[in-house]
Amino acid sequence: MAVTIKDVAKKAGVSPSTVSRVLSNHPRISAETSRKVREIMEELGYHPNIMAKNLVSRTTNSICILLPKSAEELFSNFFFMELIRGIVTQANRQGFDVLISSGANEKDEVEGVSRLLNGHRVDGVILLYSRIDDPVVDFLHKNNHKFVLIGRSEHYPDILSVDTDNVQASYDATKHLISLGHERIGFVSGPPELVVSKDRLKGYMQALIDSGLESKPEWIVEGEFLQESGYRAISFFMNLPDRPTAIVLIDDVVSFGVLRGLHELNYKVPEDLCLVSFNNIPLSEMSTPPLSSVDIGIYNMGYTASQLLIQAIQNTGEAKTELGRFIIPHRLVVRESSIFSVPKGS
Structure with missing residues (x-):
């Protein structure tokens, strides 16, 4: 005979409604009670009828x-x-x-x-x-x-x-390059319809304005969050007569395309061009050279x-969850791609 919720409740010394609340992860059930009930369910081999439970609770979990x-x-x-x-x-x-x-x-x-x-x-x-x-x-x-x-x-x-805070994060990344003496700083953005692209471009521009530096339209390139976007962008940048000496890149994956393009063009990072990127994925530390990146x-x-x-x-039907924007702190991780002052020949 199949084990029922009443069997679990009797063995655990609680009511069937308490077992039901444990199954639905009700916040008012203590961790100790939840642990005890779940141990009994495992001991008895009880498996809840999820479809029936969903019909009663009107939730799907x-x-x-x-x-x-x-x-x-x-x-x-x-x-x-x-x-x-x-x-x-x-x-x-x-x-x-x-x-x-x-x-x-x-x-x-x-x-x-x-x-x-x-x-x-x-x-x-x-x-x-x-x-x-x-x-x-x-x-x-x-x-x-x-x-x-x-x-x-x-x-x-x-x-x-x-x-x-993508505006502040991009501001910090750009200011880092400015602190090294760079005055010609490019920016590789993402798709213009994304808010993150807009915010990181805004932070980059604000850092230049606050430092009294100019930004030329040709120093800003839009793309996708793909290696190919970085690869295409760097070919464009390095052929400019007044090319940037440093670049802020919207994403680490884009940076890998930039590094590949620079290698093929026989340029070195950071000697010829300094780079700062975003997201600090594990591969950024293992690239050649290791990438400076904003950890978000x-x-x-x-x-x-x-x-x-x-x-x-x-919390449906109870106290409402407070709405609003939750901000995860960021930090700039400086590595070899941006430890030089203004590159040679600049």
Whole structure:
């Protein structure tokens, strides 16, 4: 005969409703009670009927991660993998499953998350990026769905979001190069529709203005978060008659393309060009030379986003989770790519 929730309750010396609350990770259940009940469930071989429980509680104990459109960008960039690792780790600890959704375009993304939420297959969504005009955020916000944005929303500043101060981080990276004596500093940006591209460009520009330095339009190049973007950008930069002596790059993966291009052109870092990048992924320390990079706490960002979303889901009908922007601290890690003063011949 199958073990029931009443069998678990009797063995554990608690009520069936307490066992039910343990299964749903109710915040009012103590860690000791939860541990005891789960040990009894394992001892008796009890497996809850998840579908029946979901029908009663109107929750799924599942969340959705909405991936960026470009699969190439996703699977070649450690940033997204580390974000997902943080999200999944926290979700699993809370007893939540994680579903993945993506779309070829914005319309597909909206339809995808709509099916999952309105079909009661997930309780909330985490968006891994923030666009300046985002129909997915519009849909989630207007329909009062639970969601957390990785990044910053320009239209809805009070929604739940997790970010780093990208303006200040880029300002700090640029100021570091200025402190070495550089006056001609370039910037390799990301897609212009992303808020992170806008914010990091703003920080770069503000640092130049505060230091009384100019920025020429040809010293700013837009691209994707891909090696090829850096590879193409450096070919352009090094052929300028008045080329930069240092560059701030929006992402470590982009920097790897820059390093490859410089090697092929027989230029050396930092002797001929100094570089500072973002995200401080593990490979940045192992590149040749090791990259100076701004550490934005990627894993912590994903972990926090997952934690906030689950809190918002579990607090439905009780005290509301405080909305707002949660900032993860950043730090500049200086390595060999930016330890020289103004390169030779400048």
